[in-house]
Amino acid sequence: MSDASEALRSELLAVALEAARRAGELLRDGRPDDLGVAATKTSSVDVVTEMDIAAEKLITAHLAEHRPDDGVLGEEGAATEGSSGVRWIVDPLDGTVNYLYGLPSWAVSVAAEYRGETLVGVVEAPLRRETYRAVLGRGAYCDGPSETGRKLAVRPSPPLERALIGTGFGYLAERRARQARIAGRLIPGFRDIRRGGSAAIDLCDVAGGRLDGYYERGLNPWDFAAGDLIAREAGALTGGRPGQPLSGELTVAASPGVFGPLQELLEELGAWHD
Structure with missing residues (x-):
């Protein structure tokens, strides 16, 4: 178990939730309505790439504002070492083909490591209206349209x-x-x-x-x-x-x-x- 303080865990969770929420809103609200209709055109793919990069820039700017000494590893090229022992691992748009076609299963993924151990994970799925979150040692939860903080548990194992x-x-x-x-x-x-x-x-x-x-x-x-x-x-x-x-x-x-x-x-x- 990490020696990170409870205060640090709570701070990292708050930063991750806000970063993922903002990026999810950008991707949801900024997606052109006709993007899926033109899904075979190169220009459509370019739009998805631009949205992906814009979402990562939004996240990294949020992290730089609130946690300037942390490192970052992002899918779209963000890579800084940091000096705090914390490193953020970011996928600004997981499920790009789904996003291109207008399918709901795409998400923003934000995780925070401390000294190499993942402390916080947030997965924001805007079109499913669900936010998944976990802090090491505190359990996992889902916030959805009809519930707040539903605790997650795997199914009983079948054969x-x-x-x-x-x-x-x-x-x-x-x-x-x-x-x-x-x-x-x-x-x-x-x-x-x-x-x-x-x-x-x-x-x-x-x-x-x-x-x-x-x-x-x-x-x-x-x-x-x-x-x-x-x-x-x-x-x-x-x-x-x-x-x-x-x-x-x-x-x-x-x-x-x-x-x-x-x-x-x-x-x-x-x-x-x-």
């Missing part, structure tokens, strides 16, 4: 053959093809597989009991930093290959009874390599 498992596919065609082959081999042994399009939301859905487990290859720290903490604080187990932490090689999160069998099956099928 693997009755588990609903989430996954994601990479952007590279060869990797995506292999991931599809592995998913095809997995489906008969599960209740079913879901592909949501946002790693941050998938991890939160494990935390909230909407999925029994989730796995994906090829993620970056900004994809899973906040969602990993939220899932763990809700009672999930997370990791990569057996005995290893979650990483770009493989990310696995599941309720305790599903985690081990799922991880072993993914290892057997070679889901950790292309």
